[in-house]
Amino acid sequence: MSAATREILGKVRQMVPPMLEKFHKGQLGRVAVIGGSEDYTGAPYFSAMASAKLGCDMSHIICTPGAAAVIKTYSPNLMVHPLMRQSPGPGQDAASLPATDTDPEQISARIVDMLPRLHVLVVGPGLGRDPLMQETLARVLAAARERRIPVVMDADALALVTRTPELVVGWREVVLTPNVVEFGRLWKGIMDSGSDSSEEQQSEGKKKKPSAQVEALSKALGGVAIVQKGGCDYISNGEPGTTLTVDLRGGLKRSGGQGDTLTGSIATMLAWRRAYLDGLWDHGGKLKEEELLSLAAFGGAAITRECSRLAFEKHGRALQASDLTEQVHIAFQNILGEPDGDWK
Numbered sequence: 076m077s078a079a080t081r082e083i084l085g086k087v088r089q090m091v092p093p094m095l096e097k098f099h100k101g102q103l104g105r106v107a108v109i110g111g112s113e114d115y116t117g118a119p120y121f122s123a124m125a126s127a128k129l130g131c132d133m134s135h136i137i138c139t140p141g142a143a144a145v146i147k148t149y150s151p152n153l154m155v156h157p158l159m160r161q162s163p164g165p166g167q168d169a170a171s172l173p174a175t176d177t178d179p180e181q182i183s184a185r186i187v188d189m190l191p192r193l194h195v196l197v198v199g200p201g202l203g204r205d206p207l208m209q210e211t212l213a214r215v216l217a218a219a220r221e222r223r224i225p226v227v228m229d230a231d232a233l234a235l236v237t238r239t240p241e242l243v244v245g246w247r248e249v250v251l252t253p254n255v256v257e258f259g260r261l262w263k264g265i266m267d268s269g270s271d272s273s274e275e276q277q278s279e280g281k282k283k284k285p286s287a288q289v290e291a292l293s294k295a296l297g298g299v300a301i302v303q304k305g306g307c308d309y310i311s312n313g314e315p316g317t318t319l320t321v322d323l324r325g326g327l328k329r330s331g332g333q334g335d336t337l338t339g340s341i342a343t344m345l346a347w348r349r350a351y352l353d354g355l356w357d358h359g360g361k362l363k364e365e366e367l368l369s370l371a372a373f374g375g376a377a378i379t380r381e382c383s384r385l386a387f388e389k390h391g392r393a394l395q396a397s398d399l400t401e402q403v404h405i406a407f408q409n410i411l412g413e414p415d416g417d418w419k
Contacts, residue, residue, distance in 0.1 A: 077322055080377070084410060087374040089362055090344065090351050091414045102355055104131030104346030107189065108197040108339070109212060110230070111138025112161055115201030116145040118230065118335045121396050122200045123153050125339030128403035129378065131346050135193070137186055139208075142201070158185045162207040179207060183214035190218060194346040195225050197338045199232030209235050216242050223248060225345045225368070227338045233257050237264030245297030247312075250345075250372050252302045252337055262288070265295050286311060286318040300368055302341070304334065308376045310369055319373050323410075325380040326387025332396025336382055336403065341375030374411065381406035 076084075092103055106126045111119040119136045127134040135154045136146055143157035160176050163169040175181050190196075196219055202208055212235060219226055225248040228236060233253055236243055237260055243249050253261055289303040294313035303309040308321035348367045351358060362370070385405060386398035 107135035110200040110202040111142035112203040118200035121335035122339040125336040129343040131343040179210035187218040199230040202231040321376040325383035328394040337379040344371035
């Protein structure tokens with residue numbers, strides 16, 4: 076662990092709430108994952124379970140009815156809400172279906188009603204590219220932005236950002252978590268729609284310091300926080316000189332679903348950010364509000380990389396996404412530890 080990483084984690088540790096008798100259910104995190112469709116049920120589960128295993132009090136999944144029936148069999152610890160809808164399939168007559176199953180305005184209204192009960196949203200895991208799902212999500216995001224609810228965006232939600240960047244431009248409580256391929260798509264979509272000049276900018280950015288590209292993309296989006304996943308993770312809000320580098324060693328197996336542990340971990344850290352700002356415990360207030368979101372992203376990324384390292388040491392090339400889930404608490408203890416020492 077580098078000295079810079081150790082110093083940043085020292086700050087992140089200040090955001091972690093102690094386990095106090097005075098707290099009641101829900102104060103230390105109410106997180107909802109919006110995703111999960113007919114073909115993708117694992118991703119929202121991995122995200123929600125990572126959030127729960129890290130320590131959020133209440134973990135929800137908002138998905139389609141078909142996905143809900145499956146996800147409920149994975150764990151009784153998650154609250155699963157079958158509120159999303161997919162477009163009618165082949166052979167289905169859309170006109171015969173109720174508007175509550177086909178109108179994105181009516182579908183999203185049921186989800187928006189849940190927002191006052193939540194601290195953080197994760198959107199994208201298992202969402203898919205279905206037009207009705209994407210249109211519904213766009214409406215939920217607009218409502219979340221109005222209510223200043225932090226949102227972590229990954230996977231197919233990033234495709235929505237590429238098509239309609241105005242949904243997030245200037246939104247300082249959003250965290251995008253693209254991998255290499257997703258970052259490339261965002262770059263081409265945002266930086267002049269993939270023109271030759273955009274490709275030249277990307278090539279030029281690669282010649283500069285590694286964080287140059289993520290800073291440029293974040294700046295183009297009006298300061299949206301971006302976690303650029305890779306050999307090292309770079310976290311930027313577009314301000315030069317403030318990019319954080321997560322250089323902890325991870326595992327060598329690149330199985331699908333590992334990024335879902337990241338989104339869930341960041342979500343819980345963002346919920347703790349809310350608790351810190353609300354002064355739920357006596358922490359001295361040494362951290363500046365403007366740095367808390369980046370610190371939350373750093374903490375989530377550091378814990379995920381440690382999960383990957385631990386899981387790879389145990390399973391090697393047989394590692395699967397579920398193996399990271401089982402390492403979340405151990406990774407937390409290794410990276411951050413309990414704020415008041417051993418509370419047991």
